[in-house]
Amino acid sequence: MAAALTNSFSLLRCSCVIGSLAATKRPLPPLSFSLFRAPPVSIQSKRCTRLISASIDEEASARAAAASVDSGGPTIFDKIIAKEIPSTIVYEDEKVLAFRDINPQAPVHVVLIPKLRDGLTQLGKAEPRHSVILGHLLYTAKVVAEKEGILDGFRVVINNGPGGCQSVYHLHLHILGGRQMKWPPG
Incomplete structure (x- = not known):
């Protein structure tokens, strides 16, 4: 089993390298696949490996968060709201708080809660009574984007449940911008 995983990971890493070379319009190197020897590791390959590793960590984190969602205890966001945990606040009103993400995925990455x-632990739990705050969150995302200078191009992301890699069960929006967004997103 471990050998099969290593081999498929090596093929995946190799496909990342091939994809990056193809994107730069450079000629592709001759391919030689060996089940006993991994292909040479390039800088792009290391980058792909980190992305794969981060994705696996993100999925594990989401599963762990889902397992403890019903504890009812305060989330990290509740502690940020209470100012028990410091954050770089970019916007605040009586209903919402927006702050910079500590692990930014774009030059501008703000979390809005x-x-x-x-x-309202996740969007999938929304009820009709939540429509006012949901509308306010989306309008505030626009206000934050304008304040951050990314109104001409930004993305709003809501992760929902373990399959959506939600790691904090307190509804939150990620506002991302400052670079060209790609599609599909993930």
């Missing part, structure tokens, strides 16, 4: 969770 409602100050009152009110059972």
